Structure formats: structure tokens, C-alpha cells
Amino acid sequence: MYEDTIAAISTSLGEAGIGVVRISGQQATNVLRRVFSCGTGASSSSPLSTIQGGESFFESHKVYYGRIVDPNTGDVVDEALAFCMLAPRSYTREDVVEIHCHGGPVPLQGVLLATLQAGARLAEPGEFTLRAYLNGRIDLAQAEAVADVIRARTERGLDLAMKGLRGQLSGRVRELRQQLLRQLAYLEATIDFAEDDIPEEDVRAPLEDCLSAVGMLLDTADQGIICRQGLRVAIVGRPNVGKSSLLNALLRSDRAIVTPLAGTTRDTLEETANFSGIPVCLMDTAGIAAEPLDPVERLGIERSRRAIEEADLCLMVVDSSTPLQAEDREVALAIRGKPAVVVANKADLAVALSSEQLEGLVSCAPVVWTSVSRAEGLDRLRDAVLQSAISGRAVQSDELLVSNPRHKEILSRALDHLRDALSGHESGLPVDCIATDLRASVDALGEITGETASEDLLETIFSHFCVGK
Numbered sequence: 001m002y003e004d005t006i007a008a009i010s011t012s013l014g015e016a017g018i019g020v021v022r023i024s025g026q027q028a029t030n031v032l033r034r035v036f037s038c039g040t041g042a043s044s045s046s047p048l049s050t051i052q053g054g055e056s057f058f059e060s061h062k063v064y065y066g067r068i069v070d071p072n073t074g075d076v077v078d079e080a081l082a083f084c085m086l087a088p089r090s091y092t093r094e095d096v097v098e099i100h101c102h103g104g105p106v107p108l109q110g111v112l113l114a115t116l117q118a119g120a121r122l123a124e125p126g127e128f129t130l131r132a133y134l135n136g137r138i139d140l141a142q143a144e145a146v147a148d149v150i151r152a153r154t155e156r157g158l159d160l161a162m163k164g165l166r167g168q169l170s171g172r173v174r175e176l177r178q179q180l181l182r183q184l185a186y187l188e189a190t191i192d193f194a195e196d197d198i199p200e201e202d203v204r205a206p207l208e209d210c211l212s213a214v215g216m217l218l219d220t221a222d223q224g225i226i227c228r229q230g231l232r233v234a235i236v237g238r239p240n241v242g243k244s245s246l247l248n249a250l251l252r253s254d255r256a257i258v259t260p261l262a263g264t265t266r267d268t269l270e271e272t273a274n275f276s277g278i279p280v281c282l283m284d285t286a287g288i289a290a291e292p293l294d295p296v297e298r299l300g301i302e303r304s305r306r307a308i309e310e311a312d313l314c315l316m317v318v319d320s321s322t323p324l325q326a327e328d329r330e331v332a333l334a335i336r337g338k339p340a341v342v343v344a345n346k347a348d349l350a351v352a353l354s355s356e357q358l359e360g361l362v363s364c365a366p367v368v369w370t371s372v373s374r375a376e377g378l379d380r381l382r383d384a385v386l387q388s389a390i391s392g393r394a395v396q397s398d399e400l401l402v403s404n405p406r407h408k409e410i411l412s413r414a415l416d417h418l419r420d421a422l423s424g425h426e427s428g429l430p431v432d433c434i435a436t437d438l439r440a441s442v443d444a445l446g447e448i449t450g451e452t453a454s455e456d457l458l459e460t461i462f463s464h465f466c467v468g469k
């Protein structure tokens with residue numbers, strides 16, 4: 001339990017019907033007593049004069065109506081509802097108070113200031129969730145899932161985050177860690193009590209089981225991470241092939257200017273679309289021309305190249321009604337090495353390109369024929385984007401997905417140590433060498449749930465949270 005009591009605005013600082021200031025810690029109810037005047041407040045210039053009865057005055061999980069007042073001057077700050085969630089039945093497992101006031105920046109900041117004047121200290125980012133973790137209410141992976149729930153951009157992302165919050169991944173990782181710990185205990189016993197009669201056990205089979213289970217979790221990570229973070233997709237091509245038209249069609253809105261003139265788009269433009277639950281940030285770019293007409297076009301082309309660098313995947317748009325041009329090949333060169341899909345657009349016009357020509361344009365890139373002006377081929381294009389991004393391995397939606405890059409890195413470390421342990425076992429290395437690898441694997445898995453997390457790691461994770469969570 002912490003000595004100090006923290007407070008923060010827990011809702012965003014825009015205009016809204018209500019906003020919430022949250023307080024957590026041993027003094028939470030005392031802070032509320034100092035700033036809260038119960039009832040309509042007709043005769044309540046001093047908050048303390050209307051509230052009697054000490055600690056027990058606020059019943060847990062019961063809502064009180066009243067006013068928030070400045071604890072020094074007694075001036076009314078806002079009208080509010082307040083309620084206490086006494087430990088341990090709260091988010092942090094400490095006493096928690098929520099004050100629901102009007103949701104504007106000025107009343108919210110006024111209410112927060114009153115709680116600080118009454119003895120609370122301003123919370124650090126993620127400090128409420130850090131306390132929930134340190135007080136054992138949730139583990140580290142669940143704490144990370146809290147941030148993912150808040151930041152989810154699609155229903156699928158939310159579904160993933162909720163699974164994390166319910167502890168699905170934590171449960172699986174803990175199970176695997178327990179299995180490994182059992183093997184480790186056995187190996188250590190054979191080291192410590194070599195001369196005693198320890199019945200011989202097969203270490204190899206359970207280690208192989210764990211190895212394949214960790215490998216299977218790891219296999220889901222690329223898709224999981226895309227579901228959580230989304231994809232950045234650059235729409236590139238020479239001028240006038242229909243890039244902006246494609247952006248508008250995929251967004252189903254008239255976002256970018258489209259004209260029959262080459263060089264219409266000068267600057268890159270970003271907008272997010274939802275492809276089967278995956279947030280896809282689409283970047284429309286200036287057409288890459290061999291000879292830019294003016295400095296603006298040249299700067300635009302530089303930005304197009306930057307967008308290619310930033311992208312996870314490129315949609316290379318070509319005009320299928322004209323033969324390939326040097327500029328098309330230049331674009332193909334610019335996206336070399338990136339996952340890509342070739343979009344053979346304007347398929348409603350007389351076709352001037354063969355499938356072979358298109359397939360040879362960017363190595364390994366699938367080709368999708370579209371007519372953006374007739375809205376044809378767009379579903380196939382969305383499918384091709386997802387297929388390319390997840391390397392053709394679609395995971396069932398009810399399968400457990402690893403969606404956090406930190407968890408992926410840990411799993412791959414745990415897998416390496418497990419592999420070392422197994423190959424050591426096979427080549428007859430001394431038991432203590434095998435035990436060392438196994439211990440490293442167990443410790444790595446513990447970093448996911450937090451059993452073996454360092455203070456630095458906690459600081460890194462929670463500093464990315466918003467204040468008030």
C-alpha cells in the first residue's frame with residue numbers, strides 16, 4: 001500500500017456531458033470530505049459543516065449528490081455526484097473515490113485542483129493501473145490490455161484487448177511456465193541430490209510439448225499485432241492512374257481531390273479505414289513523375305517516397321488501359337523489398353496490359369484488377385491486402401492471439417532458451433547447463449505476466465498510459 005493519495009482527471013479534456021476526477025489511496029475519502037458538500041447546498045458554504053461522522057460517512061458503492069467546493073475558501077466549483085469504492089472492492093484495491101462533474105476542461109480542472117488542495121497529489125500516467133497491478137488485482141499483461149481497450153480502433157481490436165483483460169494470454173503463459181517449472185524442479189533435484197534415488201523422468205517429451213505450445217503462440221503474433229496496431233498502407237503510382245480515386249473508394253467518402261489532370265495530388269493524405277476489423281491507415285500520395293513540373297510537385301514526390309518507407313505495405317496502382325511506362329518501373333523500384341499489391345486499375349477501359357506484364361512488375365506481389373470508377377474489385381483488393389499482411393495465415397477469431405510486440409519478443413526469447421535446453425539434453429550436456437537454459441525460459445515467460453518484471457520495465461510500460469488510467 002502506498003502512503004500518498006493520488007488524483008487525476010480520468011476522462012478526456014474536451015466538452016462532454018460529464019467528466020470524472022478519480023482519487024485513490026488511504027486519504028481518498030478524507031479528500032472527498034474536504035471538497036464535497038452534500039445535498040443541494042443551500043446552507044452549505046463550508047463543506048465540513050454539512051458532513052459529519054468521520055470515515056464511515058461515505059458508504060461504499062453508494063452515490064452522493066452535492067457540490068464540489070474549494071477546501072480553503074468554500075467557493076463552489078461545480079455540482080457533482082461522488083461515490084467511494086472502499087478497499088479492496090475497487091480498481092486499485094485501495095480506497096477509490098470518483099467525482100462526476102460537468103465535462104468541460106474548466107470545471108474538471110477546478111475539481112482536480114480542489115482535490116490537490118485537500119491533500120491528494122497529481123497521479124503519474126497509468127498510476128491507478130500500476131497500483132492495481134502492484135496490489136495484485138491484475139497481472140502485467142492484463143494491465144497492458146487496459147491500455148489496449150482504451151486505444152482499440154476497431155471492434156476486433158477491442159475483442160482482442162478484452163480477451164487480454166480477462167487474462168486469456170496470462171492464463172496460458174502461466175500454465176506453460178508451471179509446466180517448465182516442474183521440469184526445472186526435477187532437474188535441480190537431480191543436481192542437488194545426485195546420490196539419492198530420484199526416479200528417472202522423461203524431461204524431453206514435456207519440454208517438446210512446451211516448445212510447440214510457445215511456437216504456436218508466437219505464430220499468431222504477426223496477425224495479432226496487426227489487429228491491435230493496424231497497418232500503414234501507401235497508395236503509390238505514377239500520376240493520374242487513380243490513386244486518389246482508390247483512396248476515396250476504400251474510405252467510401254470523397255476525401256481526396258480527383259481530376260483528369262496529372263499531378264492533382266501534391267501532398268500525402270492519411271485516413272483510416274476498417275478492413276474486416278483491422279484498422280488500415282491509407283496514405284494517398286503524389287504521383288511519382290519522371291520529370292516534376294515544379295518545386296511543389298518535386299516536394300510532393302519526396303513525401304511519396306517517405307510514405308513508402310513508413311508503410312507496412314504498398315498498393316502500386318497502374319493504369320491497365322495504357323502500356324507500362326518508365327515511370328511505372330521507377331515506382332516499382334521505389335517500393336522494392338516492401339510487401340506490395342499491384343492494382344491494375346481502369347479495367348473498365350480497353351486493356352493494354354497482360355497479366356504476365358503485371359505479375360513481373362513487382363516480385364512476389366499479387367495483382368488485383370479494379371475499376372475504381374465502377375467500384376469493382378475493391379473487396380478482392382481488401383482481401384489481398386490482408387492476405388499479404390498476415391502472410392497467408394489466417395487465425396480463427398476465437399483463437400488466442402498474441403497482439404503485443406513486447407509479448408512476441410519475450411516468447412521468441414523463451415523459445416530460443418527452450419530450444420537450447422532441448423538440444424543440450426539431446427547432446428548429453430551436463431544437467432546444470434540444461435537447467436540454466438530452462439530457468440532463462442521460465443524467467444522470460446514471467447516477464448509477460450510480471451512475475452519477473454524489473455522496475456525499469458514497469459516504468460516503460462506504465463509511462464505510455466494516459467494520466468487518470
Ligand SMILES: Nc1nc2c(ncn2[C@@H]2O[C@H](COP(=O)(O)OP(=O)(O)OP(=O)(O)O)[C@@H](O)[C@H]2O)c(=O)[nH]1
Binds near residue numbers: 259261287349
Ligand atoms: N475509366 C476509369 N477512370 C478512372 C478510374 N479510376 C480513376 N479514374 C479517373 O482517372 C483520373 C485520375 O484519377 P485520380 O484519382 O485523380 O488519379 P491519381 O493517381 O490520384 O492522380 P495524381 O494525384 O495526379 O497522381 C480521374 O479522371 C478519374 O476519374 C477507373 O477505374 N476507370
Ligand SMILES: [Mg+2]
Binds near residue numbers: 265284286
Ligand atoms: Mg491523386
